[in-house]
Each structure stands twice: as structure tokens, then as C-alpha cells.
Amino acid sequence: MADASRVEDLRPGDHACLTFSDGEERLDLVAAIVRDGLQSGQRVLCVTDTLSQVALTGELTGRGVALGDATESGQMLVMRTAETFLVDGSFTTQRVVDLLAAQISQAAAEGFSGLCITSDMSWALRPVAGLDQLMNYESRLTDLVAETNATAVCQYDRQSFDTVTLAGVAAHHGFALAAATYHDDAFLRICRQYQPPGIRVSGEIDYRRAEPLTLALTEALALDNHLYLNLGSLDFMDGSIAGVIMQAAASLGPNQRMTVRCQAHAGKVFHALGLPDQSNVTVVVSDDQ
Amino acid sequence: MTNSGRDDHRILDSSNASGSSGASGSSGANGSSGARGSSGAAELELVSLDFEEHNLHGLRQTVTAHAATVLTDDRIDDMALIAVELASNAIRHGGGRGRLRLWTTADAIYCQVTDDGPGFPDSKYPAARRPEPSASGGRGLWLVLHFSDAITVDNDVDGGATVTAMIATGDRTSPSKP
Numbered sequence: 001m002a003d004a005s006r007v008e009d010l011r012p013g014d015h016a017c018l019t020f021s022d023g024e025e026r027l028d029l030v031a032a033i034v035r036d037g038l039q040s041g042q043r044v045l046c047v048t049d050t051l052s053q054v055a056l057t058g059e060l061t062g063r064g065v066a067l068g069d070a071t072e073s074g075q076m077l078v079m080r081t082a083e084t085f086l087v088d089g090s091f092t093t094q095r096v097v098d099l100l101a102a103q104i105s106q107a108a109a110e111g112f113s114g115l116c117i118t119s120d121m122s123w124a125l126r127p128v129a130g131l132d133q134l135m136n137y138e139s140r141l142t143d144l145v146a147e148t149n150a151t152a153v154c155q156y157d158r159q160s161f162d163t164v165t166l167a168g169v170a171a172h173h174g175f176a177l178a179a180a181t182y183h184d185d186a187f188l189r190i191c192r193q194y195q196p197p198g199i200r201v202s203g204e205i206d207y208r209r210a211e212p213l214t215l216a217l218t219e220a221l222a223l224d225n226h227l228y229l230n231l232g233s234l235d236f237m238d239g240s241i242a243g244v245i246m247q248a249a250a251s252l253g254p255n256q257r258m259t260v261r262c263q264a265h266a267g268k269v270f271h272a273l274g275l276p277d278q279s280n281v282t283v284v285v286s287d288d289q
Numbered sequence: 290m291t292n293s294g295r296d297d298h299r300i301l302d303s304s305n306a307s308g309s310s311g312a313s314g315s316s317g318a319n320g321s322s323g324a325r326g327s328s329g330a331a332e333l334e335l336v337s338l339d340f341e342e343h344n345l346h347g348l349r350q351t352v353t354a355h356a357a358t359v360l361t362d363d364r365i366d367d368m369a370l371i372a373v374e375l376a377s378n379a380i381r382h383g384g385g386r387g388r389l390r391l392w393t394t395a396d397a398i399y400c401q402v403t404d405d406g407p408g409f410p411d412s413k414y415p416a417a418r419r420p421e422p423s424a425s426g427g428r429g430l431w432l433v434l435h436f437s438d439a440i441t442v443d444n445d446v447d448g449g450a451t452v453t454a455m456i457a458t459g460d461r462t463s464p465s466k467p
């Protein structure tokens with residue numbers, strides 16, 4: 001899983017294993033997959049487990065993915081685990097493969113260019129009957145999408161699944177997908193955020209990690225005209241790090257913008273240093289995740 | 290807490306710099322005491338610990354926990370930042386290690402960091418002006434000045450420096466505030 005690919009590398013026929021570290025990161029990636037799927041004229045089928053259909057739609061909309069028309073027209077479908085993987089509370093490979101094959105045919109019959117399926121696999125963390133068929137299912141799904149030119153992205157929480165299951169699951173996908181990561185340890189995670197595009201920093205950070213943050217910001221500024229710096233899950237930042245962000249803001253080109261979302265104290269530090277006074281910079285304080 | 294062994298000291302009342310800190314006006318820094326807290330009021334030592342770079346995380350947790358007993362949420366984070374910045378400064382410019390002390394008086398909490406480095410030039414606190422947006426450094430010590438209600442700098446005659454930062458808590462001995 002080390003050399004994970006990016007969302008934009010997904011192609012019809014791919015069966016990808018998406019791993020993530022927390023719910024925010026998962027939703028950022030799912031938002032990018034849904035956005036790209038809808039844009040390319042595919043039907044998008046999201047299978048949601050922990051979030052309700054309404055909550056998932058709200059999360060995606062909040063990340064800038066316009067779903068109103070797509071939901072109305074049937075281009076965007078959201079189904080629950082209980083309607084897909086766990087009908088009657090148990091899992092069987094054959095039933096789910098049959099269901100997805102029918103969905104793929106139906107999408108083609110209705111004129112969509114294909115079907116992009118992305119599933120929250122958190123249900124497999126619970127002791128459900130039939131779970132021993134999981135590897136068999138992933139293997140069958142690889143064949144199904146390859147034959148039909150559909151796209152499937154299965155979402156696995158790398159913090160919750162045990163390493164043996166993760167390794168086994170990964171081996172049954174042709175494609176590993178994860179947020180590009182600049183730093184990851186017990187205290188700090190710096191990764192690319194896909195939708196809205198930018199950088200996400202969570203945990204706590206001080207001068208010792210200025211280098212990976214500088215690299216992340218430099219790469220993001222080369223890609224994005226509106227950089228979202230998501231510090232909503234960052235619990236501590238020192239003056240050196242505030243300085244790295246100030247300097248990134250000072251380097252914005254005339255057509256570039258930066259939005260910084262952060263907790264209350266980081267907001268106080270940025271205000272003290274004058275970050276919101278800079279043109280093209282918006283600081284949004286929010287204490288929720 | 291005495292001034293012996295110090296060849297110079299300087300008290301900076303930073304209330305002008307701390308526009309958003311909220312505690313100015315509570316008369317925490319009354320002239321004679323400055324940030325050293327040597328007014329004779331009863332002191333209660335909360336923490337005294339030696340630190341190196343790998344202790345920074347624990348140092349912040351410790352300061353946060355103790356500051357929470359006397360400060361409001363907003364200012365707890367100010368004190369944690371002050372402690373981390375002073376400790377980082379000692380680690381990066383003051384010989385790689387230092388000692389942090391935290392104590393309270395009737396109306397304030399003090400954070401003091403001592404190191405064995407070269408000391409501050411002319412015993413002057415180096416960050417009176419806010420760094421420009423494009424500046425590469427200097428924000429840490431400026432933030433200490435901005436978020437504290439007073440700062441004292443001492444250069445030791447044998448080398449090393451001591452910086453003491455104070456945040457006023459209001460009079461916690463008054464009967465209306467048990």
C-alpha cells in the first residue's frame with residue numbers, strides 16, 4: 001500500500017482499495033470520487049454504513065460536490081449496508097455480486113457511461129455471518145468490474161481493521177488509493193485534501209515538522225488556485241508553524257486564494273500575527289471536526 | 290526568586306502588545322512586581338522540570354493541566370503556547386535544554402524558563418515588533434510577548450538566560466471568588 005495512487009488516476013475497470021485514517025479524510029476522498037464520477041457521465045453508487053443517506057449527502061455537498069440535479073435524475077444513488085452487503089443481517093458473496101452486476105447493467109441501460117461504486121466497508125468490522133467470504137468477494141469484484149468496465153472503490157479504515165485483514169484485502173484489489181501523505185505518526189498527520197483541494201493537518205505540530213508542511217504547501221500552491229488549509233483537527237501549533245503558513249500566504253500569486261480553517265486558539269494566533277489582514281486570505285474558526 | 294547572581298534584568302510590561310489577551314486592566318503587573326512576582330505575596334510552586342527537545346509534548350500537557358486550575362480556557366492555551374515557545378527557544382538557541390518553573394501568586398501565574406545558552410544581547414527581549422508576513426522567523430518570542438501580561442529577562446553572570454512570563458488571573462483570594 002506504500003505506493004498509493006491518487007483519485008484522478010482511477011479508470012473504468014479499476015477495483016481500488018481506499019484506506020483512510022479518519023472520517024474526515026474518508027469523506028474528502030469519497031467526495032473527489034463522486035465528483036469525478038458524476039463529471040465523467042457515470043452513475044455513482046455510494047454504499048453508506050455508519051452515516052445515514054441524508055448525512056452522507058450533506059457531507060458531500062458541504063465539500064462542494066453539487067448533488068441536487070444528480071440525485072433528482074438518478075445519476076447519484078446512495079444505498080445502505082442493510083440493502084446491499086447485509087440483507088437479512090448476513091453476508092454472502094453471490095448475492096452482493098449479483099446485485100452489483102444488476103446495477104451495472106441498469107446504469108448502461110439508462111444511458112450512463114458506466115457505474116462507479118464506492119462502498120464503506122466498516123460493516124466488516126462487526127461480527128456478521130458470512131464475513132469469511134470477504135476475500136472471495138473482493139476477488140470476484142475485481143473480475144466483475146474488469147469485465148464490465150465499471151469502477152469499484154472499497155473504503156477500509158486503516159486504524160480499525162487489523163493488519164492481516166488489510167493486507168489480505170489489499171492483495172485482492174488491483175489499485176491502492178490513499179491521500180498523499182507528507183507526514184504521519186502518532187502525533188501528526190499532514191496529507192493532501194482532495195475536495196475541497198488543499199492540505200489537511202491534524203494532531204499537533206511544532207518547528208520540528210516545518211519541513212513536511214512547507215513541502216505540502218508548496219506542492220498545493222503549484223496545483224491549486226484556491227488552497228484550502230484544513231487545520232480543524234489540529235490541536236496545537238507553535239509560532240514557527242504559524243510562520244510557515246504566513247509565508248505561504250505571503251507568496252500567493254495575484255490569482256490565488258487561501259482559506260484557513262482552524263480551531264479557536266490557532267485563530268487567535270493568526271489574528272495576532274496579521275494573517276487575516278493579508279489580501280486573498282480568509283481565516284475561518286470552527287471547533288468542530 | 291532573588292536577584293543575586295544576575296547582572297541585569299529588565300521588566301517589559303507587554304500590555305500594549307497584547308491587544309486581544311483580555312486580562313489587561315486587571316492590574317496584574319503592578320510596577321514593583323513585574324513578571325518576577327517578587328512582591329512577597331504567597332507563592333505556590335506548581336511545576337519545576339528539566340526539559341530537552343523530546344520532552345516538549347509532555348511539557349505542554351503539564352503546563353496546560355496546571356494552568357487550567359487558575360486560568361480560563363482561552364488563556365490556558367495562551368500559557369501553553371508561552372511555555373512551548375520559551376522552552377523551544379532554550380532548546381534551539383540556549384544550549385539544547387533548560388528548566389521550566391510554573392508558580393502562582395494571589396493574582397497571577399508565572400512561567401519561567403532558564404537555559405545555559407549565550408543569553409539575550411544586552412538583556413533585551415528580542416521581539417518587540419511584530420514580524421512581517423514574509424519574515425522567516427521571530428514569531429515565537431513575539432507571541433510570548435503578545436500573549437503574556439508582563440515579561441522579565443535576566444542574563445546570568447555565569448552565562449545563560451532566564452525569561453519569566455506572567456499572566457494575570459485577577460485576585461483569586463477575594464471572597465467573591467472562592
